[in-house]
Amino acid sequence: MDDDALRAWSVSVRYPGQPEPALADVSLSIGPQALTVALGPSGCGKTTLLNVLAGFVPPSQGRVTLAGAPITGPGADRAVVFQHDALLPWLDVRDNVAFALELQGVGRRERHARAEALLAEVGLAHAARQPVWTLSGGMRQRVGIARALASPSRALLMDEPFGALDAFTREQMQTLLLEVWRHSGRRIFLITHDIEEALFLATELVLMSPGPGRIVERIEPGFSRRWLAGEPVRALKSDPAFIALREHLLDTLARHRQANDKETA
Template sequence: MTKLTLAKVGVRYDRQVQPAVVDASIAVASGEFVVLTGRSGCGKTTLLNVAAGLVAPTFGSASVDGRPIDGPGADRAVVFQNDALFPWLSARENVGFAQKMRCVEERERHQKSDELLRQVKLEGYGGKAIWELSGGMRQRVGLARALAAEPDFLLMDEPLGALDALTRERMQTLLLDIWSVRSTGVLMVTHGIEEALFLGTRIVVMAPGPGRVVRQIDAGFGRRYAGGEPARSIKADPDFVAARAELADAIFDGEFA
């Protein structure tokens, strides 16, 4: 088992008066699905970027199994909100890009890419150009590309934020399908209260001014889905409805009282 740990992390960007994040402690172990949520500007992206090695903590530490994170690494794959695919490459070539850089032979690379495209429900789309794909399809190519590295941790910043409501729901179950058959640890940022609760094994609630962690809530709805219960029945469960109200309270904490 591998563990990514942010311990008492504080981040102050250059010329910032108030730190973006103070004293944030979050751990993600293999097989966990940790969701970061909270109001705009509370430091979610900042913390995700610390985990990715794109932002260095000003205070505290970030590590994987005790080894300090000092930059991006193949053990941690990032999926950004806007898919950031290479528009001049096909879907298959996007998925296999990192392997191409590592000189993996073309046939093997394409085989693996096609298998990953199948897992994200894009079988037969390998040869398509990126501009021929819908937004939801592009996000799935981005996900397949991240998975191609076989990362220990999948770090996602609002990966479903740009999608319409129906596609978003389907992508949520796809994420659980993919996560549940792997031991990958997930750290994902979302603004969606229902999404956070449905996906997360733990939900980390942050608040702004300065950005900090205010609650960590354990949840088991995603595991229930992985165990075979339909998404619709989980989301209609009174336990889910009550937990959603509790989470909304934690996020807005009196703001709309």
């Protein structure tokens, strides 16, 4: 057992007025080196699971812990990157990143220096003084990642961070994320409904299905470590092992969808 893990223990969540649980008996262990990806169709409880790990939503049953300590609410040890970035429009790029440092009481000069270093890490050194409304979608998400890195977090929780980006920018962001993962040494929990993104990034991939939201399969793809070891991204995504897993996941999703359709018919 990994003592430093971020863990969900048989977590169920039932929202008031909903006929069935949004999550039923979900267990997950995210170790300090993990890049755990939750993949699944709309409504299968991905965001609910992230919100439970973040401490925004309390489980109706079960519990969540970080390094053995119970999670009872949001905390600076878990930084969230939202699907729709939550940048502050009245601050420039650098001050958006420095905001988390200001909350920690870091002095002005130091927080600017640290924010600039984090922006360099996500390839945005040149944009530090730009107003956020001048940024493209991909740049905005990079500011969101830099801001999450500015907190003293031990985990980054990311809800569909690249969902709104075009395929090319998305691939660039995936490799940027792997660099950030390697350099920052922080575990990541990421949600996506893009099968290739999930397969490429995950050290552990959990496949979820709705009705009630649950984990139906777990695999350990291993392509992200191969990319970090120097294999090209396109070669990995066209590797027969990658394609076989992609087709397997598509099949599994289709089977669960059929089973759910029959139940509700």
